[in-house]
Amino acid sequence: MKSILRSIFRNTVFRISILNFVILCLALQSMVLSGCQRSQSTDSSETESFIIGFSQIGAESAWRLRNTQSVQDAAAEAGIQLIYFNAEQKQENQIRAIRSFIAYQVDVIAFVPIVSDGWMHVLEEAQYAGIPVLICDREINVSNENLYAGFIGTNSEQEGRNAAGYLIQKFIEYNDQETFFNRSIRIVELSGTEGSSVAINRALGFREVLAEQNARAEYPKFEIIYSESGDFLRSKGYELMSLILDSNINDIDVVYSHNDSMTLGAIEAMKERGIRPGTDIVIVSIDAEQAAIEALRRGEINFVVECNPNQGPDIIRLASMLAQGESIPRITYMHSRVFSEWDDFSYILPRGY
Numbered sequence: 001m002k003s004i005l006r007s008i009f010r011n012t013v014f015r016i017s018i019l020n021f022v023i024l025c026l027a028l029q030s031m032v033l034s035g036c037q038r039s040q041s042t043d044s045s046e047t048e049s050f051i052i053g054f055s056q057i058g059a060e061s062a063w064r065l066r067n068t069q070s071v072q073d074a075a076a077e078a079g080i081q082l083i084y085f086n087a088e089q090k091q092e093n094q095i096r097a098i099r100s101f102i103a104y105q106v107d108v109i110a111f112v113p114i115v116s117d118g119w120m121h122v123l124e125e126a127q128y129a130g131i132p133v134l135i136c137d138r139e140i141n142v143s144n145e146n147l148y149a150g151f152i153g154t155n156s157e158q159e160g161r162n163a164a165g166y167l168i169q170k171f172i173e174y175n176d177q178e179t180f181f182n183r184s185i186r187i188v189e190l191s192g193t194e195g196s197s198v199a200i201n202r203a204l205g206f207r208e209v210l211a212e213q214n215a216r217a218e219y220p221k222f223e224i225i226y227s228e229s230g231d232f233l234r235s236k237g238y239e240l241m242s243l244i245l246d247s248n249i250n251d252i253d254v255v256y257s258h259n260d261s262m263t264l265g266a267i268e269a270m271k272e273r274g275i276r277p278g279t280d281i282v283i284v285s286i287d288a289e290q291a292a293i294e295a296l297r298r299g300e301i302n303f304v305v306e307c308n309p310n311q312g313p314d315i316i317r318l319a320s321m322l323a324q325g326e327s328i329p330r331i332t333y334m335h336s337r338v339f340s341e342w343d344d345f346s347y348i349l350p351r352g353y
């Protein structure tokens with residue numbers, strides 16, 4: 001009996017190590033195939049070099065491209081080796097990348113979680129391997145907070161609150177009580193990637209402030225009549241807006257869009273149907289990429305909440321601290337600002353994305 005058990009056990013261990021070996025080969029192969037880059041440090045003799053494994057979501061918007069470039073530039077500047085993995089919008093690719101970083105024994109893992117849930121197991125594996133993890137840009141839900149060292153990114157709930165705050169001011173200024181005497185202001189929301197912390201929080205902060213307003217005052221009152229995910233993509237923003245405008249949904253007063261890419265797609269759909277964006281429909285957007293600021297200048301967008309993609313220097317700074325065994329703040333928020341139709345645009349510098 002004992003010998004049978006032993007041979008089964010041996011057999012299983014053998015199988016597992018084969019499996020691990022295959023996963024490692026596959027991971028290394030995919031890193032090579034899918035454009036993973038390992039940027040060589042310009043001059044690593046100066047600083048103690050270490051390796052960061054960085055898993056990025058994809059390249060869905062100008063904002064994302066700038067975010068990636070910011071991390072790569074900051075790593076090169078600091079002489080740090082960065083293994084970059086583009087997950088092409090798939091969580092399973094990110095999990096695979098993190099597993100390959102563990103197998104590769106990087107010093108720090110930094111990743112942008114495409115969605116909030118589903119990270120516990122792979123983070124337990126990183127913890128078991130003794131590799132600190134830095135969460136970037138979007139937040140995650142894990143019951144055990146010790147599975148990651150800290151978060152660096154934007155306060156997406158505040159972004160939603162800022163968007164709603166503008167709308168209240170706008171319609172108080174409008175003061176068109178005649179139009180909205182017996183009806184609330186009707187809002188269409190173009191939401192970001194389902195299950196992502198930024199989409200969840202931008203919706204939450206927005207609704208929180210509108211609910212307070214609706215409870216507080218007779219006028220203006222707001223109602224979200226339609227909300228759908230456009231996955232942060234321009235094409236989907238266009239598609240959704242076309243669908244809505246061609247449907248029997250009437251009296252759309254506001255479009256609240258979770259990012260500029262979707263907003264620019266929606267504007268295209270409006271113009272095709274003779275609707276004046278920013279005039280016939282009030283438009284509120286988030287990111288502040290160059291094309292959105294230009295639309296603001298043209299009066300096609302009314303309010304833009306900045307979401308700062310230049311997180312590279314802070315990500316590299318925090319990752320360096322982790323690589324040297326230092327602790328980091330639990331949350332590091334990027335500074336951001338807002339741009340409104342009432343601003344003096346001559347002060348707005350080129351956005352760089």
Ligand code: GYE
Nearest residue numbers: 060061063198232259307
């Ligand atoms: O707003 C959007 C991108 O995670 C904050 O993702 C980021 C968001 C950003 O696709 O443009």
